[in-house]
Amino acid sequence: PREFRIVVLPGDGIGPEVVGEAVKVLQAVSDASTEFKLNLETHDFGGCAIVKHGEPLIPTTFQACKEADAIILGAIGGPQWGVDAKVRPEPGFLKLRKALGLYANIRPANLASDALLEYTPLKPDRARGVNMIVIRELIGGAYFGPRKEQNVEPEPDSAWDTMVYSVSEVERITRVAAQIALAANPPLEIHSIDKANVLASSRLWRKVVTETLTKEYPQIKFDHHLVDAAAMFIVSQPKKLNGVILTENLFGDILSDQSSVIPGSLGLLPSASLPAPPSLPGPNFKPTPGLYEPIHGSAPDIAGQGIANPIGTILSAAMLLRYSLGLEKPAKAIEEAVRKVLDTTESGGHGLRTKDLGGSVTTKELGDKIVEVV
Amino acid sequence: PREFRIVVLPGDGIGPEVVGEAVKVLQAVSDASTEFKLNLETHDFGGCAIVKHGEPLIPTTFQACKEADAIILGAIGGPQWGVDAKVRPEPGFLKLRKALGLYANIRPANLASDALLEYTPLKPDRARGVNMIVIRELIGGAYFGPRKEQNVEPEPDSAWDTMVYSVSEVERITRVAAQIALAANPPLEIHSIDKANVLASSRLWRKVVTETLTKEYPQIKFDHHLVDAAAMFIVSQPKKLNGVILTENLFGDILSDQSSVIPGSLGLLPSASLPAPPSLPGPNFKPTPGLYEPIHGSAPDIAGQGIANPIGTILSAAMLLRYSLGLEKPAKAIEEAVRKVLDTTESGGHGLRTKDLGGSVTTKELGDKIVEVV
Ligand SMILES: CC(C)[C@H](C(=O)O)[C@@H](O)C(=O)O
Ligand SMILES: CC(C)[C@H](C(=O)O)[C@@H](O)C(=O)O
Numbered sequence: 001p002r003e004f005r006i007v008v009l010p011g012d013g014i015g016p017e018v019v020g021e022a023v024k025v026l027q028a029v030s031d032a033s034t035e036f037k038l039n040l041e042t043h044d045f046g047g048c049a050i051v052k053h054g055e056p057l058i059p060t061t062f063q064a065c066k067e068a069d070a071i072i073l074g075a076i077g078g079p080q081w082g083v084d085a086k087v088r089p090e091p092g093f094l095k096l097r098k099a100l101g102l103y104a105n106i107r108p109a110n111l112a113s114d115a116l117l118e119y120t121p122l123k124p125d126r127a128r129g130v131n132m133i134v135i136r137e138l139i140g141g142a143y144f145g146p147r148k149e150q151n152v153e154p155e156p157d158s159a160w161d162t163m164v165y166s167v168s169e170v171e172r173i174t175r176v177a178a179q180i181a182l183a184a185n186p187p188l189e190i191h192s193i194d195k196a197n198v199l200a201s202s203r204l205w206r207k208v209v210t211e212t213l214t215k216e217y218p219q220i221k222f223d224h225h226l227v228d229a230a231a232m233f234i235v236s237q238p239k240k241l242n243g244v245i246l247t248e249n250l251f252g253d254i255l256s257d258q259s260s261v262i263p264g265s266l267g268l269l270p271s272a273s274l275p276a277p278p279s280l281p282g283p284n285f286k287p288t289p290g291l292y293e294p295i296h297g298s299a300p301d302i303a304g305q306g307i308a309n310p311i312g313t314i315l316s317a318a319m320l321l322r323y324s325l326g327l328e329k330p331a332k333a334i335e336e337a338v339r340k341v342l343d344t345t346e347s348g349g350h351g352l353r354t355k356d357l358g359g360s361v362t363t364k365e366l367g368d369k370i371v372e373v374v
Numbered sequence: 375p376r377e378f379r380i381v382v383l384p385g386d387g388i389g390p391e392v393v394g395e396a397v398k399v400l401q402a403v404s405d406a407s408t409e410f411k412l413n414l415e416t417h418d419f420g421g422c423a424i425v426k427h428g429e430p431l432i433p434t435t436f437q438a439c440k441e442a443d444a445i446i447l448g449a450i451g452g453p454q455w456g457v458d459a460k461v462r463p464e465p466g467f468l469k470l471r472k473a474l475g476l477y478a479n480i481r482p483a484n485l486a487s488d489a490l491l492e493y494t495p496l497k498p499d500r501a502r503g504v505n506m507i508v509i510r511e512l513i514g515g516a517y518f519g520p521r522k523e524q525n526v527e528p529e530p531d532s533a534w535d536t537m538v539y540s541v542s543e544v545e546r547i548t549r550v551a552a553q554i555a556l557a558a559n560p561p562l563e564i565h566s567i568d569k570a571n572v573l574a575s576s577r578l579w580r581k582v583v584t585e586t587l588t589k590e591y592p593q594i595k596f597d598h599h600l601v602d603a604a605a606m607f608i609v610s611q612p613k614k615l616n617g618v619i620l621t622e623n624l625f626g627d628i629l630s631d632q633s634s635v636i637p638g639s640l641g642l643l644p645s646a647s648l649p650a651p652p653s654l655p656g657p658n659f660k661p662t663p664g665l666y667e668p669i670h671g672s673a674p675d676i677a678g679q680g681i682a683n684p685i686g687t688i689l690s691a692a693m694l695l696r697y698s699l700g701l702e703k704p705a706k707a708i709e710e711a712v713r714k715v716l717d718t719t720e721s722g723g724h725g726l727r728t729k730d731l732g733g734s735v736t737t738k739e740l741g742d743k744i745v746e747v748v
Contacts, residue, residue, distance in 0.1 A: 143572055228627045235636070
């Protein structure tokens, strides 16, 4: 069988709990197959690495990530690493993203099941049918531009960050959005978000997105929205933005988190971060490494209680199989199993739900059930 | 009677329509008083000034704004001035804000009446009781930092903007938030929003907010949220952010627009932009000029139809009376009149509502009714 090296980074807070369930699912899928074998290896990363080794991204973890076919991550951070702490988990994460060239962050936000309408903050008629995929540029913009901290010359009394984009950075993320749009039939519409009425970097963004899509993907429909208007639409008329939302790093951070509450629980949503446009499974599949993680954080308030929702991480494992390994069948099987479990309404309505969705099953029970159904 | 000079900038799209109603209300208040007199004068600004004079902010308008006791604005912009247009309305607006030193943008977002629960996109239990006041820094950050357009040396293939804040810029906007918090009894809580886990300018922001509030306003409770988390809360649990939301220019642009959809219609919400902390009406009132405008845009799609909701502009006129002129009584009277009109449910439920709120009264009819009730 083909062998794949999968690096597992449990991280902090509820990270180890949710990753544990995704690992069980991946292991089950691997055990059941004669065609491929997943070799899973766990490494320290984030706050736990600071505690054990003094830094968030240690060389062995870094090396393993560089060599892996794919990485699955739980979450990093916690209250002990405030923004004033000398050593913090986030810079290690930003360094990993940058070093691996993971410029394309893919975050679907859709309602997995109408049974969840009860949990969305929106009125049901606004949330039903929401189906957005946010494509966030992940290694450019204000996150990585030149910056100056306060108390540093010149001007010790001010601090700044630079939102910077080059033409080629915008071109490549636009191509990722286009590939995702073309994976659907008919192709999804692309909504590009910027603040071109004020920012120079946004004017470049808008121009390059327009040129790239017009020249290379004439079959895809697209439009542009200002980020403030988009932030309104996502709440008031989210279906207007159904399709692919394409945006830069900082706007993507904000808008993807905002979108992620519509499906009812953060705990449900997966993400992928890739160094190239995704290749779709099939005869022409080209493997690409990638990092997969749920969109929720380390949730220190519920860590250690065994009640976190593992679905976001399990669905991230499905994305891993699809985008990094080209294994569409087990990917689909996992997604189907999750949907079935979410739709299950044993004992009066809330069969297999963790606490965030009004249920009382544990992280482990839900993981076991999904393994059983897969 | 004391005389005040009020500059009226109708602007573009529905601007002239909604400003027309606010002017009627201000005129009525002035006519009814023996103590003060408002001298209203109208000037060209924005897209209409480009059409007539070739530039958005002409010298006579600029001079009048500098000398005015207060300014009331409709909205600017329209589809004919895309981001590629040679001359655009926005730079004129940014120049006016900067030249007048209007660093403090105040935007309340609250549900004016439970009768509007029908129109909020959120489930009623989430929207009922929402009461946020966004304080947005308005003349700093990425809007005004050094920038480079694409096609300009060095690096003709990239473009950048600088998010920059100085200590004194953050101090003064923090004091505005504190004054607004202290106008309530007990004082409102302050929620400061930044991205301090990534951005240098946000680390300065967080530090200065903390120091200023701790030293100068020990009686005010405050906390910090990351902008991505805040964008989630505003949708999922907006009441968690009840109180004062304090943030920098770009985050404030996004979050205030996002918050503004919760009350059911953008058409309802006013704003004030001030060059100093607001002074509250009373014996110690210190007049400060300011610019007042509804938070909605020029809405070219419904311009000229007489159906725009004038309430946001009329409530902006009330803020003008309160903050710039110290006239609390007529300010309250206008707010009361608006609430009464919104609560009115003649002929089966939708008495006096414009189209955005499911009604069919015209802009003018609603303005007339408010004048009558005031
Ligand atoms: C942890 C943090 C640096 C990160 C980000 O802002 O990118 C997180 O919020 C995310 O969205 O993955
Ligand atoms: C017109 C535009 C420059 C402006 C801004 O972004 O500040 C507007 O969106 C606002 O919020 O007042």
